[in-house]
Amino acid sequence: EDQVTQSPEALRLQEGESSSLNCSYTVSGLRGLFWYRQDPGKGPEFLFTLYSAGEEKEKERLKATLTKKESFLHITAPKPEDSATYLCAVLTQGGSEKLVFGKGMKLTVNP
């Protein structure tokens, strides 16, 4: 069964304190790995798509990387507005186009 695990479940950082979020996956075949940001009561907001091991994408203070078994979302010098739940999802091979989501990681950045 396809599985996506995110760790830690929650993370508290001080403003400016860099850290990384982990997303590990066990799937039959990876077509793409997606990172989303979700604010309370709102829909997931697309951040990145990664397709192959070694790929990296950057956007402002966020950088996503991908290996054959996991992805990292690095947050450099975070600000309070980066506080949100970060979701990782994989799109698997085999005909179905469903996204399999991890349970998310709640990030709180204190000023």
Added chain:
Amino acid sequence: DSGVTQTPKHLITATGQRVTLRCSPRSGDLSVYWYQQSLDQGLQFLIQYYNGEERAKGNILERFSAQQFPDLHSELNLSSLELGDSALYFCASSSSRTAPTDTQYFGPGTRLTVL
């Protein structure tokens, strides 16, 4: 703003009732996906439609059904509602039938409360 719209924003109803959730995809997107998000389960894929036809099915209960109309908007019908159906229901859309070039863009969701 993702360009995906969902109505209503909130829905409160009683057990045993039936409700319909509506989704309009981004302009030009042919695929529509429905997801359920509850506190303990995270986001769970329910069903996908592509250009009016069912494309993939996930953990969708038999009490739930969906359809996509010629104008590409989609409706999710939930019947014989139970307390456990209370959740956020999200619609997402993407531009073509095949991945991985596609990114799914999510709507703001409908919060369903079953009393």
